[in-house]
Amino acid sequence: MKEIFGSPGGSLAAKVRTLAPSMTRSMQRVAEAVANDPAGCAALTVTGLAELTGTSEATVVRTARLLGYPGYRDLRLALAGLAAQQQSGRAPAITTDIAVDDPIADVVTKLAYEEQQTLADTAAGLDTVQLGAAVTALAGARRTDVYGIGASGLVAQDLTQKLLRIGLIAHAHSDPHLAVTNAVQLRSGDVAIAITHSGSTGDVIEPLRVAFEHGATTVAITGRPDSSVTQYADHVLTTSTSRESELRPAAMSSRTSQLLVVDCLFVGVAQRTYESAAPALAASYEALAHRHRSISR
Amino acid sequence: MKEIFGSPGGSLAAKVRTLAPSMTRSMQRVAEAVANDPAGCAALTVTGLAELTGTSEATVVRTARLLGYPGYRDLRLALAGLAAQQQSGRAPAITTDIAVDDPIADVVTKLAYEEQQTLADTAAGLDTVQLGAAVTALAGARRTDVYGIGASGLVAQDLTQKLLRIGLIAHAHSDPHLAVTNAVQLRSGDVAIAITHSGSTGDVIEPLRVAFEHGATTVAITGRPDSSVTQYADHVLTTSTSRESELRPAAMSSRTSQLLVVDCLFVGVAQRTYESAAPALAASYEALAHRHRSISR
DNA sequence: GTCACTCATGAAAGATATTTTCGGTTCGGC
């Protein structure tokens, strides 16, 4: 009932009130029903509404006319619109954390909302200068190594898959020893990327340090721009840290955040290397399409 | 500016995109018209819309059915509601695709926006009944196998990592042969999950089929609810399909969508098994914290 | 290339909903 201000809902209720005196008793009953429950009435046919109000179809149509619509059909459409607005007007109010006894539908809503929030935060907090620098380095790199462990390891693989698709040479490492072994090979012109939410995952910092000391351009994707990993990073890309709850560990939002950063890197690189990236993308798409078709059906 | 959440048009536009592949040409024309101009179409009768799209009434009705409404009448009402919402919502809507010469800052904004859109669409289109059923199956499973290839493989691993964290037995398979070999071991009470955007990735369908035939409860996470993979799936969870562009391949949004679904599954299971999940989560957090502290500094 | 077959499609018949017509009814005035 906060429809007071200029909304069509108010407009209709007001119209009903204004016109009520000039209505006959039967019409008033119809108008009242419509004003009280637009959504419900929108679901009814003329006959239905006539029965509900204990009147006839003719009366319903007459009422619709009086309210300014050509006929009941149009009133009904307007009602549907009204109902939808009222529906959406209700504040989502997703302030609370996910609780153990939340119904599954709420879980979906809350998770989606929180991840959207994370994305917005990340986009807002991302330093485009650093991002641009990282993109430039990647676009010109002889080879790229990406380090990530656990959930961040998957992000590392995601980035690697994408870069490979546009013809770049990239490797993801989740084994710390192999990572270091490979980092030794890096030199100026190569790129090393460390992905760690905490910024203090030793297994990821170590290879980045080695790469850094061998002259590679190093990038850190972390939620903690002041953490140890950044001291070996030429460019730091900050992911957002959202409040976590018991049922929604930080890993979830950091993953979302990291993926957005990684996507930005990828698209940035694809732009810079468009000449070679576009055909490569098309080619890999072709190859996949064939593979799908062949087995399906 | 509050369009971030469950964008009004989004739900229907998303449904159109999801179902478009399974539509015939004529139906696609109708669906497109409806998605592009809900308000305008709401003002038309079946005949009118049929003429506008150069098709017949029958086709319009068929399209309405496919979109989940009993008939055109109801679709029309829904359209009216949508139109009203859009009217009041006034979405800013970043319409343009990412271009080759977009500055990096725009890339960030657009990517974040599109992924938010994807999340909203996914949440809107997710069948909570199916989701609940899948959660129940997972919570009571002796063991769970997850199949995914390429980008979907990473999602499969993500799910597996999470389930392991709360003490469930889960494996991710990206090798088709090993997947089938393992699927043979599954039996009633076990769960098999296939993740594939296209729904026609043979390498993922095959192990699901085997699992299905051995009596396991099977779940498909796909963007094509009418594809081959669903015929072996007890429960189908639909991910959203957003329009793709050259620089933003479908894989990007499907991954976002799949991850949301996977997160929902995880949280759902964590709720059901809270007694054991909570300590397990805490324990794994403890273990990690230690690992971070020890090497960082 | 040809044949058989499936499936998409629209024309038209059929069903439903809406609008109009029209006659009965009520109510107030005389």
Next chain:
DNA sequence: GCCGAACCGAAAATATCTTTCATGAGTGAC
């Protein structure tokens, strides 16, 4: 009590929606 005017709803008329069915285009098999 009689008259007239407005109200009202039943039912006819119309518009709209839904279903059926025949046709033709496309597709795969031979």
